[in-house]
Amino acid sequence: MIMMSTAANPIDATLIGTAPATGWIEPLSEGRLSVRTDDRLEIHDREAFLAGTPSPTQSLRLPAHSAATPLPDGGVVVAEGTRIRALDPDGSTRWELPHAPWHGGRWNPRPPGAPAASPDGGLVSVVVPTLADSDTPAALVYDDPPRHRYARDALLLIDTASGRVRARRPIGAVASDVTQRWHPDGSLLALSCWTAWYSWSTWWIEPRRDGLHIRGGTTMREVIDFLPDTSRVLTLRRAEAIAPP
Secondary structure (H helix, E strand, C coil), X not given: CCCCCCCCCCCCCCCCCCCCCCCEEEECCCCEEEXXXXXXXXXXXXXXXHCCCCCXXXXXXXXXXXXXXXXXXXXXXXXXXXXXXXXXXXXXXXXXXXXXXXXXHHHCCCCCCCXXXXXXXXXXXXXXXXEXXXXXXXXXXXXXXXXXXXXXXXXXXXXXXXXXXXXXXXXXXXXXXXXXXXXXXXXXXXXEEXXXXXXXXXXXXXXXCCEEEEEXXXXXXXXXEECCCCCCEEEEECCCXXXXX
């Protein structure tokens, strides 16, 4: 295991409260949190939600087999089977970026994880699939129609206002599950990908003007978040497995 610039010291967690919820909960800036289900994204006031009196301030119905991430300006970035879209607060499409269909074909066309917005909302990072060409060995092949040959996935850094791809970098994964976390100052992105038979791989990536630079990484650990007021990252130990958790 190589962690490089982050620490591998185990820490304890203390339960401070519980709140019933259906879906996946993510903390947001300015005292908000999001709740995602298979077909809806809701934005809540954090204190009201944790106090047991949830009342969404924003609710968006999601397309089937999609994953969405809210932006600080009220917009939403939605990852779908063959495209990334940004929606304005009124629901209109701000921009659309097509990509190759997600591996899984007709049986599982959904993205493995949601995009991740930078703290200032100006950028969004997203993992997309890449089709292998005649000069690239395929890492994954689906023989059932529609037949696709996949190379390693790619990490994109996209301007949330225009949809322009600011940076692109291949990553060592053909992911069935993805977790991303930005450092609060936007200087670092932690990315975890689960690949069949290889378990989790995690990298911390520094966005620069000349591209995305990997500063370190580890295996069999999924990123949870950055610890407050530090560049240290909190990870969850994941045993090797043939299926995602």
